[in-house]
Amino acid sequence: YMAGSAPLFTEAIRYFTGYTIPAWVGPLPLVAIFGIFIYLGSGPADYINRILMFGLIAAYFILAILLPSHTDFNLIKHIDSKAMLVSFPLLLTSYGFHIIIPTLTNYMRHDEKKMKLALIIGSIIPFLIYVLWEFLVLGTVKVSGPDSLSQMYIAGEGSTGPLINTLVNVLKMPWVAKVANVFSFCAIITSFIGVTLSLTDFLTDGFKIKRNRKGRILACILTFVPPLIFVYGYQRVFLGALQYAGVFVAILLCILPALMTWTLPKPKFYRSFWGRSLLVVVILIALGIIVLDVFQEAGYLNSLIQGYLK
Secondary structure, rough: HHHHHHHHHHHHHHHOOOOOHHHHHOOOHHHHHHHHHHHHHHHHHHHHHHHHHHHHHHHHHHHHHHHHHHHOOHHHOOHHHHHHHHHHHHHHHHHHOOOHHHHOOOOOOOOOOHHHHHHHHHHHHHHHHHHHHHHHHHOOOOOOOOOOOHHHOOOOOOOOHHHHHHHHHHOOOOHHHHHHHHHHHHHHHHHHHHHHHHHHHHHHHOOOOOHHHHHHHHHEEEEEEHHHHHHHOOOOOOHHHHHHHHHHHHHHHHHHHHHHHHOOOOOHHHHHHHHHHHHHHHHHHHHHHHHHHHHHHHOOOOOHHHOOOO
């Protein structure tokens, strides 16, 4: 999120002040501004998240209204089942919101009904949004050639810059860049708040940090400093982190929960044949994702997408 927000903050500062900040400053505004809400806790973070969600929804609907008129159904028909394997770790990461459940549980005062409702609605809505967004983008942007998905991947030093430039070139509407920037900005910030809030709570519990002023500061330092160091050491960190995240998500959010559920006496379903079978399937899928991710990073799967990277 720090790497992905850098070009957005750089562009925003240039637009309002005419001054171009150095590249190394780009990741800092995200932490300096929104890290304050993480320090203040769940309540303030929730309220700022709601405000950003309004901006996210507005920008999303503007783009969703514009793109259909440029959608080519022939592009959507493109299928490459082998190349799809490369995307599985990234797809898993897109639904890696489980880490916020402990924080959400405390925030909702352990209300089981509210938690279940939040998890169900919080899964269905992103799924529908993802499906529509994929449909619109894949139907608007070519797979290869100039202004294509392939070129976006090759130029993927940031999270959103290549996509925004491509949409502007395809739609022939320069102002779309501003809407897309708002969409990207709100999407990154809302995700950043959820993840970092969960991480600070995790570190607070794991290291037995006191929940006072000094403790919150220490938890924030442990949350923000290591990623910043990583950002400055690797230019393609956003895409790289997403790829490697598949391994960690598979372990932390698939395998470990399945193993924990295996040992629970309740509910009884998970002690039945079908329940055990379901847990085994989850573990096997997670192991498959890990293998795919490792093979991809080792270069064994490059041949599957090599034709798109010329």
